[in-house]
Amino acid sequence: AQSVAQPEDQVNVAEGNPLTVKCTYSVSGNPYLFWYVQYPNRGLQFLLKYITGDNLVKGSYGFEAEFNKSQTSFHLKKPSALVSDSALYFCAVRSSNTDKLIFGTGTRLQVFP
Amino acid sequence: DAGITQSPRHKVTETGTPVTLRCHQTENHRYMYWYRQDPGHGLRLIHYSYGVKDTDKGEVSDGYSVSRSKTEDFLLTLESATSSQTSVYFCAISESRQNSNQPQHFGDGTRLSIL
Numbered sequence: 016a017q018s019v020a021q022p023e024d025q026v027n028v029a030e031g032n033p034l035t036v037k038c039t040y041s042v043s044g045n046p047y048l049f050w051y052v053q054y055p056n057r058g059l060q061f062l063l064k065y066i067t068g069d070n071l072v073k074g075s076y077g078f079e080a081e082f083n084k085s086q087t088s089f090h091l092k093k094p095s096a097l098v099s100d101s102a103l104y105f106c107a108v109r110s111s112n113t114d115k116l117i118f119g120t121g122t123r124l125q126v127f128p
Numbered sequence: 129d130a131g132i133t134q135s136p137r138h139k140v141t142e143t144g145t146p147v148t149l150r151c152h153q154t155e156n157h158r159y160m161y162w163y164r165q166d167p168g169h170g171l172r173l174i175h176y177s178y179g180v181k182d183t184d185k186g187e188v189s190d191g192y193s194v195s196r197s198k199t200e201d202f203l204l205t206l207e208s209a210t211s212s213q214t215s216v217y218f219c220a221i222s223e224s225r226q227n228s229n230q231p232q233h234f235g236d237g238t239r240l241s242i243l
Contacts, residue, residue: 047229056236057236058220058235058236061231061232061233064229064231066229115173116161118170119170
């Protein structure tokens with residue numbers, strides 16, 4: 016069975032500091048991994064994905080994520096946080112042999128001025 | 129943004145009444161999905177469709193039905209709404225499974241309150 020864990024309900028970081036939002040996964044078959052961001056009263060917006068290839072994936076708004084197969088992790092990172100990055104972030108996984116996307120419970124990122 | 133429109137955006141109704149939510153897409157994508165979002169649960173799949181008149185259940189399908197008579201429209205129906213179905217409902221679309229490395233794209237949601 017597929018599963019995704021986001022161990023932190025909330026992450027607080029000061030503006031200008033690096034940020035990390037954690038995600039670990041469990042899936043049979045090859046994993047397709049995604050990060051989404053949700054702003055208030057909006058749907059989820061796609062940030063980036065890992066399918067295959069380089070373990071460091073670059074996405075929208077300066078975000079990147081590092082795929083680590085041995086640790087089954089796909090942590091979201093940004094070198095310098097902005098107050099406007101404050102939002103709810105979701106990690107999601109799908110195996111190569113299914114249509115269904117499994118979401119984590121979400122991590123609220125709060126960036127303080 | 130992907131062309132996805134959900135209607136209504138907000139609805140308040142009473143227990144026991146039927147409710148239908150609509151998702152309309154202009155992208156001609158084959159796959160459409162209905163999720164519900166609840167605190168502490170993230171997004172959970174209710175039903176999905178892989179073509180006109182082709183649908184399947186997700187992990188939380190009890191109490192919900194769906195229909196897809198046209199590529200662009202995917203309807204979610206609560207036959208007899210219960211308070212446990214108070215939630216925010218999201219529609220999503222994606223290209224065919226053959227391109228399953230493509231992300232799903234989401235509408236802006238319907239906030240449903242059942243009193």
